[in-house]
Amino acid sequence: MHSILVKDYMQAESHAISVNANTSDVVERLLKSGLTGIPVIDEKEAVVGFVSEQDCIKELLNGAFFCDEPPGVRTVMATDVLTVTPTTSIVELAQTMMSQKPKNYPVVSDGKLVGLITRRHILKALIENDEDCYLHF
Template sequence: MHSILVKDYMDENPHAIMKDATVRDAVTVLMKEQISGAPVIDTQKNLVGFVSEQDCIQEMLNDAFYCEGSPDVTSVMSKDVQTVSPNTSIVEIAEQMAKRPPKNYPVCADGKLIGLISRRLILKALLENDDDCYIHT
């Protein structure tokens, strides 16, 4: 398989959540866009975290049943986020994903969010580039 890079398959317009959003705001975006998680950014597009459906469940439970206000997304997001460069090999990321989470990697350059690479996009890249693996008769 020839070298394929994250920049060739990443989502260049990921649905990011602003860091001052509430958990309720984040859940609204996740549901509307039908995604399981999203990067959290500041106004300069600096990555500050990642929020997933799992991160939001307890807070939404508190909001819905205990009438507690929705806290800021920064209170539930993961702050230690694994990121990748746009020049990272798709094969390298696929090998990491095969061993452990996360399902999505924010793609950053100089600390700024420029894209997102997901399991679905990794699979697409592998599928589109697997011709070298078949023996043609």
């Protein structure tokens, strides 16, 4: 099972958003994609942040209450982003997910965003590749 790689289960479409977008743009993208968070990229497609539903809620509440313009992504995104590569082991990533907060990990190759892998992808990989598992879906 250790040879199962991120590239075999990642979502090639990352639904990334530009660092120049605002939180309304992020919320629209999150709602359309069904994801709980998305990578933020610069003009070179490098990951510079990650923004989640939770990051947006406070800002949208403040905006609605004070009738403010939605803030830019830069002000709400997390900049300490944990990324993986296409050749990262699914088992290693699953172990990391048990001790780290992120639910979604940007997949990066040669400094550019190439996809996204979520807990759902990890669950699918683990269940599909466990020959000894007595639970069959």
